[in-house]
Amino acid sequence: MSSKRFSYEYPHPAVTTDIVVFTIRDEQLKLLLIKRKLVPFKGQWALPGGFVTLNEDIEQCAKRELVEETGVKNVYLEQLRTYGDPQRDPRERVITIAYFALIASEKIRIQADTDAAAVNWFDTGDLPKLAFDHATIVNDALQRLQKKLDYSAIAFQFLSEEFTLSELQKIYEIIRGGEIDKRNFRKWALSLEDIEETGEMNNAGAHRPAKLYRLRSHKRVVDL
Amino acid sequence: MSSKRFSYEYPHPAVTTDIVVFTIRDEQLKLLLIKRKLVPFKGQWALPGGFVTLNEDIEQCAKRELVEETGVKNVYLEQLRTYGDPQRDPRERVITIAYFALIASEKIRIQADTDAAAVNWFDTGDLPKLAFDHATIVNDALQRLQKKLDYSAIAFQFLSEEFTLSELQKIYEIIRGGEIDKRNFRKWALSLEDIEETGEMNNAGAHRPAKLYRLRSHKRVVDL
DNA sequence: TCAAAAGTGTTTGCTATACACCCATGA
């Protein structure tokens, strides 16, 4: 059988990565999905991802798949969890390492590519039926995102280098799903060690211009 | 080649689980290691673990390997992280899903088995040189353990069903690596929703007997 | 009666929350 060239003494599962990419846009938390071009689950929406090749690191694989399938790059990426139910893929045993990615919406231009028939952003409150166990993965990612808001500076990943405090507050409100008092929020934000004024102002709209801020540590995720 | 019976169209990495098992004993945080019987790293100390078989869930695999190699069962187990550096195993591409386990020291009777030449508990402050990238994995597990102390009831996993507040305090002191004020600690512990007196006392030693407590939720890990 | 661990409250500072008005700009 010339199509089965890779042989092992013991059975080996296939290994993939899947990436849960979030952004914030139109005042909503959005999730990036692709429409599958191939079986199984052909035509259904799924997380971008794909098989780990033999000589690439798994994080590299996640980044590569993301570029290949959606055109998205330069994201904040962290490992979420590995899913290994023996039945999770109807083809063969596939273990997937899920990643969790955040990106500022201005940095993106998505485009469907080789393995995807379409790529789109979905409101996290209104997702289509997902292929495989991707609904579970998305749930876990949402929980992780919410928890991490409280003890890390992860929210800054949704903003560009320079941002106003109102923009930052909006991020927290959208992800937490509730209003936050403006004065208390600003007091808290300004007490963070690694936030600083740029000196510039954001003149946008018929209202008082807002001061611009940046992270001193250049958008690294910092434990608070 | 009769020894290579498993063939695939694309290369598949091997997948293992490795388990970082902690306990507390002799007032020290201890880690369970096995001495490798086989190459590579024959004779070196390593985390217990082994290959995922085709039809078992990865968590099942971790539990099975733990029993097989060390005789340890009924542990608290959670997934830590997946490690996939292409060079981490000299034999072939091996991706490992690391787990993180805690057990009360009284519940254990360890014993070396098929794949291990020896099994032993090591002080986490004084570990031998470890095989593969296991030193990295252990470090990650230690960090996770310390962080989780603050926002979960994970420390109870080190105790048996019934325990005294002094025993509980000791756990926190050992893992944090510092003394804690007794009155403040008790105030905090007793304010936890799911701790309750058993009514029994612990008459041990030439001193005042201590009240015994238990967790209402029977030692589930609860977010605080 | 001594040694050894169990048990017990109050004060103080910090941090989170609640809350309402003036400011600067463009249209």
Added chain:
DNA sequence: TCATGGGTGTATAGCAAACACTTTTGA
């Protein structure tokens, strides 16, 4: 001049930290 979002301070309550002595038991 008006609509829009930007910007600011104080009072209160709840939580974390500091701190020392009495109690009960077995040897």
